[in-house]
Amino acid sequence: MLDPVLARIDADLPHAIQRLLALLRIPSISTDRVHAPDCEVAADWLVQDLIDMGFKAAKHPTSGRPMVVGQGGQGDRHLLFYGHYDVQPVDPLNLWDKPPFVPEVQDTPQGRVIRGRGASDDKGQLMTFVEACRAWIAVHHRLPARVTVFFEGEEESGSPSLVPFMEANKDLLTADLALICDTDLFDRDTPAITTMLRGLVGEEVVITGPRMDLHSGMYGGAAINPIRVLSRILSTLHDENGRVTVPGFYDGVEELTPELRAQWDALGFDESQFLGDVGLSVPAGERGRGVLESIWARPTCEINGISGGYAGDGFKTVLPSKATAKVSFRLVGQQDPLRIRESFRTMVRAMVPADCTVEFRDHGASRASVMSTANPAFEKARAALSDEWPRPAAFTGSGGSIPVAGHFKTILGMDSMLIGFAQEDDLIHSPNEKYDVRSFHKGIRSWARILAALS
Template sequence: MRLDPVLDRIDADLEAATERLLRLLRIPSISTDPAHRADCRAAAEWLAEDLRSIGFADARLRDTPGQPMVTGTMGETGPHLLFYGHYDVQPADPLELWKTPPFEPSVEQAPEGAVIRGRGASDDKGQLMTFVEACRAWVAVHGALPARISILFEGEEESGSPSLVPFLRDHAAELRADLALICDTGLFDRDTPAITTMLRGLVGEEIVITGPDRDLHSGAYGGPAINPIRVLARIIAALHDDHGRVTLPGFYDGVPEITPELRAQWEGLGFDEGDFLGGVGLSHPAGEADRTALEMIWARPTCEVNGIAGGYAGAGFKTVLPSQASAKISFRLVGQQDPARIRETFRAHVQSMLPPDCTVEFHGHGAAPASVMSTDAPAFETARRALGPEWPKPAAFVGAGGSIPIAGYFKTELGMDSMLLGFANNDDLIHSPNEKYDLRSFHKGIRSWARVLAALAEQG
């Protein structure tokens, strides 16, 4: 099947494609708010009907204990590709900070060009529809898709995906494919597409240290009485050495070095650490002293304190020794680091530093391993090369500092790798007021998926 007429069709249909996206954006599918349960279902029904109009004859809603899934399959030949996206969106609060109503989307002019403004424009309805529109163009031109395509749209991604893993397990035979495609990531910069091949894992821990059985007057008890805040401060300070490395025994077990080829690719991106830090009012890199900022964000594990509480922190001054002190600490994991072992080692570290008269409670807040997609798999280089003609700069294999659990679930539950390819920009304000998606990202995203599908089908 020839690609050029498909790209021409995408260009000619851009206005209609944009209007379809605007219709989807008008549905306030906020999964975290029970008041919008019907809206979530309406969004799912809209997508199922749209897929059927393209030719996904079996597209339908699949009920779960939460929001429905949308599934559908089309095509008989070529590689089997499973595309994932989510139709639910974040709440729009605070509403007073929106320049236009969040669920009255529009195309407007901005300094960077035309943008689609509205909740969900970038995360994830606009991204999801880039793939749908690419499929629409293929079918309109050739009457068929270049590969066998299955669709899985979720409605609970923004509320923790409680129904996702059970659904994957119950329908594994139906959903299992050669490769999963996920469009929930972004460009490296406006001219450089990115295929995310590394996602950091996560371990969350909250510790509560208790000393005296009540708050004490610091004049009467200061000195002889143990202060839980001081104990907590010592424990936290001991988590890193003077070079920024985490001190927990065995913490770096399973942490790989990036390949010379990947290092060269990252160096070629022209990432400016000064601009990166300057954008948030900083100037000096912290963390591991012998690592670049991109390495630390994408390919190195971290231990960070996310919050501390204890004693009196209100207005004025209160001279107390607190009964308790607590901290929330998160670990970002890479490579083959074992979340369970990291949690166990951290707890042992805390226990070893407790003085007499202090006890500790541990509260776990989730754990997930890192996801690493091997770029040796031919599909990844094929997709990277396919993106080349569409963008001013070559596509790069990149990492992600955060975590996208779905990629790990596809690996553990369905035994397949994921390719994360998205077209969001860093200034899209996802989860914030005035979310937008560049019209250029939407247009070139559709064309990019058309190119990738053609290349993967040709590769077989």
């Protein structure tokens, strides 16, 4: 049953590219109210495309941008596919070689690419699954499993409507397994199934001392300096081995299994090149941990910004009234973000001296997502991907956070399988975003294989 579907995908690729170009022409920027009508247009386009294929599909209004839900196929196996049709703003516009919403196929030294905002993040990725479904229906007049597609229009603006919509539509969305296409290949020839996503805690710390900025000549040595206090606090967040010192921070952190460590070692990841590409040479995380393990499977504490006093041109001898730092924690395993937040705040409060006060500002908290590869579906999908690409697929981690995977687990009670075909040079969120035609083509073929394997 699969071979004629793959042949159909190959023959239909020029038309699939044209359909993607049509979707890319819609400037569905969710963060800009001016483009709210364009998000409606993009949602309508997807609804109609799904209906034309044979899905039962509808646009669902929210307090923000609409959701699109389509249902098709039959069978005991029920799969939910998630993607997002909204895109990042295009600024700075002057750095684009071509208008961002006039997409085109270009020949480059690395091969043919589809250039335009949203080509990789996430319209091109979303359409790989849609086109795989189209091919199955065209050849067999049905899908090999029951499929629900769920397209969001606010992923690039924090997904404010996502959780309320999911909570209100559990019956509509709950399936056996969620499929998400918003991630990368490991390298050009190695597909990946992301099974670990780090969680996140964001904290802003404000230390206040004197009620106004002071002249450092008149008050220096006598008055407390909030920058000095804050610097001392921040300097204690890591020990000499790079471990985070917040009490209880490592509760819930698990070691890699030997099987997963062996799989990561077999990827041939070049730590020197990874660091060298950004002008660095020495790993700076926990001593004794490799770079891949550090960014995929270990928690971190990072200082993302510091402000206070005078930082403009020239010099100003001032003792500031306030000093501020923004600190983020990336979480893994079963770490509890709320416990870590409170432990961090307790630690900071204990280090604030007399004549200073501390204020904390909450910038979000989410748990890590860890998918159980013991579920047979994961190995079936890995084998299907391996059949399509030059190198075997790998179970990988991600240093970032994709909150929807956690929401699928906590709200709908199902695991997520994150499979994407983006390249690290796709320039997502940047000018001149692109998606390789090879990624688009083999991505469609990959989903066709996965649908067959999981059904």
